[in-house]
Amino acid sequence: MTASWPGRVAVAVETPRHTSVSGLLDYASEQPLAPGTLVRVPLGKRDVPGLVWEPGPEAEAAPPVLRPVTVALTALPPMGADWRALVAFAAAYYQRGLGELALAVLPPELRKLDDTQLARRLKKLAGAPPAAAAAPPPALPELSEEQAAALAVLGTPEGRAKPVLLHGVTGSGKTEVYLRAAADALARGEQALVLVPEINLTPQLEARFAERFPGRVLVSLHSALTPAQRLRHWLQAHLGQADLVLGTRLAVFASLPRLGLIVVDEEHDPSFKQQEGARYSARDLAVWRAHHAGVPVLLGSATPSLESWQRVQEGRYRRLPMLQRIGGGAMPRVRLVDMNLLPRGTQERVLAPQLLEAIEKRIAAGEQSLLLLNRRGYAPVLHCGACAWKSGCPHCSAWRVFHKLDRTLKCHHCGYSERVPRACPECGNLDIAPIGRGTEKLQEQLAALLPQARVARLDADTTRAAGSLQQQLAEVHAGEVDVLVGTQMLAKGHDFRRVTLVAAINADGALFSSDFRAPERLFALLMQAAGRAGRDAEQAARSEMWVQTWSPTHPLFAALRKHDYDSFAAAQLEERQAAGLPPFAHLALLRAEARTAEAATGFLHDAAALIDAATAGVTIYPPVPPFVAKLADVERMQMLLESPSRAALQRTLAGWLPQLNGLRGAHKGLLRWAVDIDPLAI
DNA sequence: AGCACGCCGACT
């Protein structure tokens, strides 16, 4: 709490919200400091970074004596009012400390510099020429009817008054619409912000923007940049030098003094939700930011999130359909393989014979096949036939995965890794066997089944080294690969011209998950995967999407066959409404971590007891363990809160979370807790 | 979250 006072400034300081010290702290300052100024202030024995903020409501008891601001970094232009509003909104909505969030979304390098170092960097940036001599503007491709129609709508003020959902199938040319919309913003002298779900997707989009806008300053913002690059790009955006900012979810917090357009590509992608710390949704914040700044926001997807889809139904978003592929190519034909019909004992070992045959035909024709299996490693678990030992992780409630190439057992959750034992560690039996299969094994099997083919694998293990993803993709593009095996990272965005067959090897996993969003995610993934085939219109007619499934009668597959997102979405929304789930209800998840499950559960129970659920208009569910209950020797439990009213849920949380502090002492072994607003997985 | 203070076990 703080009051306006001569010589006094309110500062948002990096302190977690669940401590008594939260919100704004007061400091003395001789010179008046504008809100948004970066400062360092004393806190206890430390010097911590902070941001000057506008004073909050009057405090009844101001501290008797104020400590002075240590230093103000006045070389850096203060963070603007729009940026502060965004951060303040996000902190309140996601229930985090203002200063904690504000400083977490600034480039980490910024806090290390003093004012003179900062001034030097800024001077260097100001001196840099604004990009090389303008290359000739490229010839613009002719627009399809749907692209032209979408742009016509976007060109009118009414068309931009609401968030726009660009519902475009893979290959329909959404990117061209982004480019034209960005061109409009640039022509108005404004900046465009383009968000993509994954770092992997930035280079190709960056290339297209760079080609289209020669002479304009384009910067990227994502966590794979070096600290110095990230600071430089961030500063270029903050100073208004960058015209185009392209980045992953963290870029939604970029400081953009001339913001004129926000694009969220693949808006349905779960990667837009931060899964640690402040668990914000960059897509939702993008919509808020655009609305607050009065600029258009463009959400693009072939399979929109049901949240966005429902908003279209309610008339809050405008949908612009783009359902034709450029060049008139058809979507690939979907072929289901009923795994129940395969001979017993063969299902786990090989692909369905008809799929194998189809792949062989592609190889003979010089075309490529893409096989998706969402499991890294050779086998998800090792098993001893004699004593039933399995390769569990000693630190997590999960199996350690057998990686054959480097002969290790690796936990994909905590990273614990050991050499594969020669014999069962329990009983000494030499006959320990892998169960199930991952991408390594699939690649091995394919190589044996298709000795004439060049079989490559692309997953997080093969792309660990910097640049290796781009290099492997280049090999695929160059036609040096016949069959490409990989995880879902293959399904996203990459434009494979020679691929005419895509197969999901084990599509079902998600269907049996307890997560209510599993069908939505699976449908999106399969549609996206299908979009990888037949990007070349000439081949589109012959291209196929194969799905191996144990539940061929699931309605999801019927919709997939027809590439019918609309009916799938309608059916899902009906189920969600009946069950009182998002987007018809709002969720928050309180997660607790402790030495023992009992401590975590006890804390959650006590926390629940603080709320009068009936009066609050909120339903509180009993604590349950998450999918991986123990992670790195920490036991975890979570408790779901649900309300049909977002406001009621927000009100409850705001009053409740500060009280949880007082519960800490009563639960021995409780390590920490956190709330996740609008959780994606429950 | 840091970083202190503070009170009990095995080491040079």
Add this chain to the structure above:
DNA sequence: GTCGGCGTGCTC
């Protein structure tokens, strides 16, 4: 005799 374990408390 100290070094150090982490419990509890404070930070404008």
